[in-house]
Amino acid sequence: MPHSANREQKILEILKAQGSASIQELAGALEVSPMTVHRDLNRLAEAGLVQKTHGGASLAAESAARGGCAMCGKPIHERTVFLFSLPNGEQRRAYCAHCGLMLQQQTPNAGQAMTADFLHGHIVSAGQAVFLLESELTVCCVPSVLSFGSRAEAERFQKGFGGRLANLKETLHFLHETMHASQAA
DSSP: OOOHHHHHHHHHHHHHHHSEEEHHHHHHHHTSOHHHHHHHHHHHHHTTSEEEETTEEEEOSOTTTTTBOTTTOOBOOTTTOEEEEOTTSOEEEESSHHHHHHHHHHSTTOOOEEEEOTTTOOEEETTTOEEEESOSOOSSSSSOEEEESOHHHHHHHHHHHOOEEEOHHHHHHHHHHHHHHHHHO
């Protein structure tokens, strides 16, 4: 069975191509049960990305068109923005590093990723950023992932708000493990 994030991305692709689809049609395309599709649609509906209809779903007004996060739908704030490029030159924007990293992992051929330094708002390469995981300060998603351009500043912030510091690879591993743990529960 495909991973839920991959299924959700596939559902969005189908709805973008067709405008709407039935539960049975989605279940067949994804090779999963109708109940699995219902659970995936519930998460997508909570994020404001789809509109559930009787027996199916349709694409909600694009959150990105409203200037919102392509993952959670929240309005983008320049102090927390995460962005990456697509092969066609378009840019995807997300509210926070947590949303952005999850979205980037779901996007085939996603390109260079950038993130805002939480303290100063300037843009840094995600590969060079220092991430603070699970701090007491949650700006968007749980678990919290904050980005910093300087390890020294991230360490000072960590002293006040807790959490642990990680590089990009460690952060991706942490999010992957967290997602699998929540699905097993």
